[in-house]
Amino acid sequence: xxxxxxxxxxxxxxxxxxxxxxxxxxxxxxxxxxxxxxxxxxxxxxxxxxxxxxxxxxxxxxxxxxxxxxxxxxxxxxxxxxxxxxxxx
Numbered sequence: 001x002x003x004x005x006x007x008x009x010x011x012x013x014x015x016x017x018x019x020x021x022x023x024x025x026x027x028x029x030x031x032x033x034x035x036x037x038x039x040x041x042x043x044x045x046x047x048x049x050x051x052x053x054x055x056x057x058x059x060x061x062x063x064x065x066x067x068x069x070x071x072x073x074x075x076x077x078x079x080x081x082x083x084x085x086x087x088x089x
Contacts, residue, residue: 006047006049007045007046007047008045008046008047008048009042009043009044009045009046010026010040010041010042010043010044010045010046010055011026011042011046012046012048012053013026013041013046013048013053013055013067014026014042016053016067016069017041017067020067020074020076023086023087023088025041026040026041026042027040027041027042027087028040028041028084028085028086028087029041029084029085030044030064030065030081030082030083030084030085031081031082031083031084031085032057032059032060032062032064032080032081032082033062033064033079033080033081033082034057034060034061034062034080035057035059035060035062036082037057037059037060038085039057039058039059041055041065043058044056044057044058044064044065045057045058045061051068052066052067052068052069052075053065053066053067053068054066054067056080057080062080063080064078064080064081065077065078065080065081
């Protein structure tokens with residue numbers, strides 16, 4: 001199995017993101033800290049597996065968002081996101 005076989009788009013994380021945010025996160029935009037490009041969360045490359053969810057920039061593959069769940073807690077790491085633009089209205 002090749003790493004590309006595990007790739008999904010960011011919409012694969014929609015359910016998890018919906019449980020954390022009161023609005024549709026896949027339509028919101030991130031600015032990658034690696035390359036500075038803007039992408040909608042739904043367009044990021046998603047890796048979803050037992051240890052958590054990782055969302056990468058489709059341009060440079062910088063890890064933008066990491067989400068892990070366990071024991072009634074959620075860990076959200078956004079260190080690869082220079083800016084998160086939220087449409088809450």
